[in-house]
Protein backbone atom coordinates (compact mmCIF):
# COMPACT_ATOMS: atom_id res chain seq x y z
CA UNK A 1 0.00 0.00 0.00
CA UNK A 2 1.19 3.50 -0.70
CA UNK A 3 0.06 6.77 0.76
CA UNK A 4 -2.51 8.62 -1.32
CA UNK A 5 -3.39 11.57 0.92
CA UNK A 6 -1.35 13.02 3.72
CA UNK A 7 -2.00 15.84 6.16
CA UNK A 8 0.95 17.42 7.95
CA UNK A 9 0.98 19.84 10.87
CA UNK A 10 -2.58 20.87 10.17
CA UNK A 11 -4.60 23.24 12.31
CA UNK A 12 -7.99 24.75 11.55
CA UNK A 13 -9.16 27.78 13.48
CA UNK A 14 -12.39 29.74 13.41
CA UNK A 15 -12.25 33.22 14.93
CA UNK A 16 -9.08 32.46 16.90
CA UNK A 17 -10.50 29.18 18.23
CA UNK A 18 -8.58 26.12 17.06
CA UNK A 19 -11.18 23.46 16.38
CA UNK A 20 -8.92 20.89 14.74
CA UNK A 21 -5.28 19.99 15.23
CA UNK A 22 -3.86 17.06 13.26
CA UNK A 23 -0.06 16.76 13.35
CA UNK A 24 -0.06 13.89 10.87
CA UNK A 25 -2.59 11.70 9.06
CA UNK A 26 -1.98 9.42 6.09
CA UNK A 27 -4.67 7.77 4.00
CA UNK A 28 -3.42 4.67 2.22
CA UNK A 29 -4.37 3.66 -1.30
CA UNK A 30 -7.33 1.27 -1.37
CA UNK A 31 -8.19 1.48 2.31
CA UNK A 32 -11.47 2.43 3.93
CA UNK A 33 -10.70 4.67 6.85
CA UNK A 34 -13.36 5.65 9.37
CA UNK A 35 -13.50 8.92 11.27
CA UNK A 36 -15.62 8.68 14.36
CA UNK A 37 -16.16 10.76 17.46
CA UNK A 38 -18.71 12.66 19.50
CA UNK A 39 -20.78 15.60 18.21
CA UNK A 40 -18.66 18.63 17.51
CA UNK A 41 -15.38 16.65 17.57
CA UNK A 42 -14.38 18.01 14.16
CA UNK A 43 -15.22 15.06 11.88
CA UNK A 44 -16.94 17.04 9.11
CA UNK A 45 -14.28 19.73 9.27
CA UNK A 46 -11.55 17.11 8.80
CA UNK A 47 -13.44 15.63 5.86
CA UNK A 48 -13.79 19.07 4.26
CA UNK A 49 -10.06 19.70 4.61
CA UNK A 50 -9.09 16.31 3.17
CA UNK A 51 -11.49 16.74 0.24
CA UNK A 52 -10.35 20.31 -0.57
CA UNK A 53 -13.72 21.84 0.23
CA UNK A 54 -11.91 24.02 2.75
CA UNK A 55 -8.31 24.90 3.52
CA UNK A 56 -6.50 24.68 6.83
CA UNK A 57 -5.29 27.67 8.81
CA UNK A 58 -1.87 26.03 8.88
CA UNK A 59 -0.36 22.87 7.50
CA UNK A 60 -0.20 20.99 4.25
CA UNK A 61 -2.18 18.38 2.38
CA UNK A 62 -0.40 16.13 -0.10
CA UNK A 63 -1.95 13.98 -2.82
CA UNK A 64 0.80 11.44 -3.46
CA UNK A 65 3.81 13.76 -3.82
CA UNK A 66 1.85 16.85 -4.83
CA UNK A 67 1.26 19.61 -2.33
CA UNK A 68 -2.34 20.81 -2.49
CA UNK A 69 -3.96 24.05 -1.53
CA UNK A 70 -7.72 24.57 -1.74
CA UNK A 71 -7.13 28.09 -3.06
CA UNK A 72 -5.02 27.02 -6.00
CA UNK A 73 -6.28 23.55 -6.69
CA UNK A 74 -6.93 22.62 -10.31
CA UNK A 75 -10.13 21.11 -11.67
CA UNK A 76 -8.13 17.98 -12.55
CA UNK A 77 -7.18 17.58 -8.91
CA UNK A 78 -10.74 18.17 -7.66
CA UNK A 79 -11.94 15.55 -10.10
CA UNK A 80 -9.96 12.90 -8.31
CA UNK A 81 -12.39 13.22 -5.40
CA UNK A 82 -16.11 12.53 -4.98
CA UNK A 83 -18.25 13.27 -1.96
CA UNK A 84 -21.54 11.86 -0.72
CA UNK A 85 -23.22 13.52 2.23
CA UNK A 86 -26.01 12.51 4.58
CA UNK A 87 -28.47 14.56 2.59
CA UNK A 88 -28.41 13.39 -0.96
CA UNK A 89 -29.13 16.89 -2.39
CA UNK A 90 -30.38 15.44 -5.64
CA UNK A 91 -31.30 17.74 -8.50
CA UNK A 92 -34.79 18.43 -9.75
CA UNK A 93 -34.66 15.89 -12.56
CA UNK A 94 -34.66 12.13 -13.20
CA UNK A 95 -32.46 9.60 -11.43
CA UNK A 96 -30.63 8.98 -14.71
CA UNK A 97 -29.86 12.68 -15.21
CA UNK A 98 -28.68 13.03 -11.63
CA UNK A 99 -26.14 10.27 -12.11
CA UNK A 100 -25.15 11.49 -15.59
CA UNK A 101 -24.62 15.14 -14.69
CA UNK A 102 -21.02 14.92 -13.43
CA UNK A 103 -19.98 13.09 -16.59
CA UNK A 104 -21.76 15.65 -18.79
CA UNK A 105 -19.86 18.42 -17.05
CA UNK A 106 -16.68 16.51 -17.84
CA UNK A 107 -17.83 16.47 -21.47
CA UNK A 108 -17.56 12.72 -21.93
CA UNK A 109 -18.97 11.32 -25.18
CA UNK A 110 -22.67 10.47 -24.93
CA UNK A 111 -22.16 6.75 -25.46
CA UNK A 112 -19.60 6.59 -22.70
CA UNK A 113 -21.92 8.48 -20.36
CA UNK A 114 -24.74 6.04 -21.12
CA UNK A 115 -22.56 3.02 -20.51
CA UNK A 116 -21.17 4.33 -17.20
CA UNK A 117 -24.55 5.51 -15.88
CA UNK A 118 -26.21 2.22 -16.75
CA UNK A 119 -23.37 0.30 -15.13
CA UNK A 120 -23.63 2.21 -11.85
CA UNK A 121 -27.42 2.23 -11.75
CA UNK A 122 -27.19 -1.54 -12.05
CA UNK A 123 -24.45 -1.83 -9.38
CA UNK A 124 -26.62 0.04 -6.89
CA UNK A 125 -29.76 -1.86 -7.96
CA UNK A 126 -31.62 1.23 -9.13
CA UNK A 127 -31.84 0.61 -12.90
CA UNK A 128 -35.61 0.36 -12.56
CA UNK A 129 -35.68 3.91 -11.15
CA UNK A 130 -33.74 5.51 -14.03
CA UNK A 131 -36.70 7.53 -15.31
CA UNK A 132 -38.18 8.31 -11.94
CA UNK A 133 -38.03 11.88 -10.66
CA UNK A 134 -35.38 12.21 -7.96
CA UNK A 135 -37.80 14.02 -5.65
CA UNK A 136 -40.13 11.01 -5.60
CA UNK A 137 -37.67 8.54 -4.14
CA UNK A 138 -37.60 6.93 -0.70
CA UNK A 139 -34.68 7.82 1.60
CA UNK A 140 -32.90 4.56 0.81
CA UNK A 141 -33.39 4.97 -2.95
CA UNK A 142 -32.16 8.56 -2.81
CA UNK A 143 -29.02 7.49 -0.96
CA UNK A 144 -28.37 4.82 -3.62
CA UNK A 145 -28.61 7.51 -6.29
CA UNK A 146 -26.30 9.71 -4.25
CA UNK A 147 -23.69 6.96 -4.03
CA UNK A 148 -24.07 6.03 -7.72
CA UNK A 149 -23.59 9.71 -8.59
CA UNK A 150 -20.30 9.69 -6.67
CA UNK A 151 -19.02 6.32 -7.93
CA UNK A 152 -19.81 7.02 -11.60
CA UNK A 153 -17.02 9.61 -11.42
CA UNK A 154 -14.56 6.80 -10.63
CA UNK A 155 -12.91 8.88 -7.91
CA UNK A 156 -9.45 8.17 -6.57
CA UNK A 157 -10.81 9.06 -3.15
CA UNK A 158 -14.43 8.78 -2.06
CA UNK A 159 -15.56 10.86 0.91
CA UNK A 160 -18.69 9.80 2.77
CA UNK A 161 -20.16 11.97 5.51
CA UNK A 162 -22.84 10.07 7.44
CA UNK A 163 -24.50 8.66 4.31
CA UNK A 164 -26.56 6.12 6.24
CA UNK A 165 -27.62 8.06 9.30
CA UNK A 166 -31.11 8.93 8.05
CA UNK A 167 -31.93 5.39 6.91
CA UNK A 168 -33.92 2.80 8.81
CA UNK A 169 -31.96 -0.19 10.08
CA UNK A 170 -32.79 -2.84 7.43
CA UNK A 171 -32.26 -0.33 4.60
CA UNK A 172 -28.95 0.71 6.12
CA UNK A 173 -27.73 -2.86 6.56
CA UNK A 174 -28.55 -3.82 2.98
CA UNK A 175 -26.89 -0.73 1.51
CA UNK A 176 -23.83 -1.14 3.74
CA UNK A 177 -23.37 -4.71 2.48
CA UNK A 178 -23.65 -3.65 -1.14
CA UNK A 179 -21.40 -0.63 -0.70
CA UNK A 180 -18.69 -2.66 1.03
CA UNK A 181 -18.68 -5.14 -1.83
CA UNK A 182 -18.45 -2.31 -4.37
CA UNK A 183 -15.67 -0.45 -2.52
CA UNK A 184 -13.61 -3.61 -2.04
CA UNK A 185 -13.95 -4.82 -5.64
CA UNK A 186 -13.15 -1.39 -7.06
CA UNK A 187 -10.42 -0.85 -4.42
CA UNK A 188 -11.71 2.66 -3.89
CA UNK A 189 -9.85 4.62 -1.24
CA UNK A 190 -12.60 5.84 1.08
CA UNK A 191 -12.85 8.24 4.01
CA UNK A 192 -16.01 7.46 5.95
CA UNK A 193 -17.35 9.78 8.65
CA UNK A 194 -19.91 8.22 10.95
CA UNK A 195 -21.41 8.41 14.42
CA UNK A 196 -22.20 4.74 14.41
CA UNK A 197 -19.71 2.16 15.67
CA UNK A 198 -21.64 -0.67 14.00
CA UNK A 199 -21.29 1.00 10.59
CA UNK A 200 -17.62 1.74 11.29
CA UNK A 201 -16.87 -1.79 12.44
CA UNK A 202 -18.54 -3.31 9.40
CA UNK A 203 -17.13 -1.03 6.72
CA UNK A 204 -13.71 0.27 7.72
CA UNK A 205 -10.18 -1.15 7.80
CA UNK A 206 -8.76 1.58 10.03
CA UNK A 207 -10.37 3.94 12.46
CA UNK A 208 -9.42 7.42 13.63
CA UNK A 209 -11.15 8.44 16.83
CA UNK A 210 -11.51 12.19 16.93
CA UNK A 211 -12.28 14.05 20.14
CA UNK A 212 -12.11 17.75 20.88
CA UNK A 213 -10.46 18.36 17.54
CA UNK A 214 -7.65 15.83 17.98
CA UNK A 215 -7.15 12.26 16.80
CA UNK A 216 -6.93 10.41 20.09
CA UNK A 217 -6.43 6.96 18.58
CA UNK A 218 -5.73 5.63 15.11
CA UNK A 219 -5.31 2.01 14.13
CA UNK A 220 -6.84 -1.15 12.76
CA UNK A 221 -10.58 -0.77 13.44
CA UNK A 222 -10.99 -3.95 15.45
CA UNK A 223 -7.88 -3.20 17.51
CA UNK A 224 -9.17 0.27 18.37
CA UNK A 225 -12.52 -1.18 19.40
CA UNK A 226 -10.94 -3.98 21.43
CA UNK A 227 -8.08 -1.98 22.90
CA UNK A 228 -9.11 1.63 23.32
CA UNK A 229 -6.62 3.86 25.08
CA UNK A 230 -7.14 6.06 28.12
CA UNK A 231 -8.69 8.87 26.09
CA UNK A 232 -10.96 6.76 23.92
CA UNK A 233 -12.06 4.04 26.36
CA UNK A 234 -15.05 5.93 27.83
CA UNK A 235 -16.42 6.66 24.35
CA UNK A 236 -15.95 3.08 23.12
CA UNK A 237 -17.28 1.66 26.37
CA UNK A 238 -20.50 3.63 26.02
CA UNK A 239 -20.99 2.08 22.63
CA UNK A 240 -20.24 -1.40 23.88
CA UNK A 241 -22.78 -1.04 26.66
CA UNK A 242 -25.31 0.19 24.17
CA UNK A 243 -24.91 -2.60 21.61
CA UNK A 244 -24.15 -5.63 23.75
Ligand SMILES: Nc1ncnc2c1ncn2[C@@H]1O[C@H](COP(=O)(O)OP(=O)(O)OP(=O)(O)O)[C@@H](O)[C@H]1O
Nearest residue numbers: 014015019037038039040041042043044045046195
Ligand atom coordinates in the same frame (compact mmCIF):
# COMPACT_ATOMS: atom_id res chain seq x y z
N1 LIG B 1 -17.50 27.71 10.17
C1 LIG B 1 -17.55 27.51 11.48
N2 LIG B 1 -17.71 28.54 12.33
C2 LIG B 1 -17.73 28.35 13.67
N3 LIG B 1 -17.60 27.16 14.25
C3 LIG B 1 -17.44 26.10 13.45
C4 LIG B 1 -17.41 26.20 12.03
N4 LIG B 1 -17.24 24.97 11.51
C5 LIG B 1 -17.19 24.12 12.56
N5 LIG B 1 -17.30 24.80 13.72
C6 LIG B 1 -17.24 24.22 15.07
O1 LIG B 1 -16.18 23.32 15.08
C7 LIG B 1 -16.49 22.15 15.83
C8 LIG B 1 -16.38 20.92 14.94
O2 LIG B 1 -17.44 20.91 13.99
P1 LIG B 1 -17.70 19.69 13.00
O3 LIG B 1 -18.96 19.97 12.26
O4 LIG B 1 -16.49 19.42 12.23
O5 LIG B 1 -17.92 18.51 14.05
P2 LIG B 1 -18.51 17.05 13.81
O6 LIG B 1 -17.65 16.13 14.60
O7 LIG B 1 -18.67 16.78 12.37
O8 LIG B 1 -19.92 17.22 14.52
P3 LIG B 1 -21.31 16.43 14.30
O9 LIG B 1 -21.06 15.04 14.73
O10 LIG B 1 -22.23 17.14 15.23
O11 LIG B 1 -21.68 16.57 12.87
C9 LIG B 1 -17.87 22.39 16.37
O12 LIG B 1 -17.74 22.90 17.68
C10 LIG B 1 -18.47 23.43 15.45
O13 LIG B 1 -19.43 24.19 16.10
